[in-house]
Amino acid sequence: MNLEEAFYIGYITKTKGLKGEVQLYFEYDEPGLLKLDVIFAEISNKMVPFFVSSYKLHTNSTGNFYFDDVDHIDKAQPLVKKKIYLPLTKMPDRSEDDFHYNDLKGFIVSDEFHGELGEIIEVNEYPQQFVATVLYQNKEILFPLNDDMIIEIDEEEETILVDLPEGLLELYINS
Incomplete structure (x- = not known):
């Protein structure tokens, strides 16, 4: 599996105890919907599978995990700060009403x-x-996507109206 065939769900934050347990921080909105029998860590630009022997999800977007063949802190330590992915085939189905900022691309x-x-x-x-990236006057402009900036999103027309902070565009254009 390569990166294009996967979606990002979070990263390993730390080890716990001496028996190889790790804590995963989820950046995926609803980790409870994910099928977590095998996850993939990005190690040296390769997707390395880890088979989950047990896990427990917490309400603070974290979960504690044990992996097969990771039975000691020395085996778990190299996983800290690694990005974690699942295959695209395991992405939960979304309803048509379910809209994410990632859908704004294009x-x-x-x-x-x-x-x-x-x-x-x-x-x-x-x-x-x-954060959105827009090519404006041949320069990449970055701006946050949040309720303070976005005035209106028209999904049918695929347009978005924003109110950027005063001076933001000038910073990019004049640099």
Whole structure:
């Protein structure tokens, strides 16, 4: 399996105890919907499978995991800070009403003050927020996707109206 055939769900934050238990922090919205019998860690640009022997999910977007063949802290320690993925075939089905910021890729962005900015070419998820990338006047402009910035999303027209902070565009254009 390669990265294009997988979706990101989170990363290993730390080891717990001496018997190889690790804590996984989920950046996926609803970890309870995931089938977690085997997960993949990105190690040296390769997707390495780990078979889950047991796990317990917590309400704070974390879970404690034991993997087959990881039975000591020395085997678990190299997994800390590794990104964790699942195959695309295990992605839970979403209802048509279920909309995510990642769905905005390809939408045309307009700002209330500056007018049309261009197409969203990338949506990146960071621990605190989603960030959109737009090519504007041959420069990549990044801005957060949140309720404070977004005024309106038109899914049928694939457009988004935003109110960017004063001076943000100028920072990118004048640099």
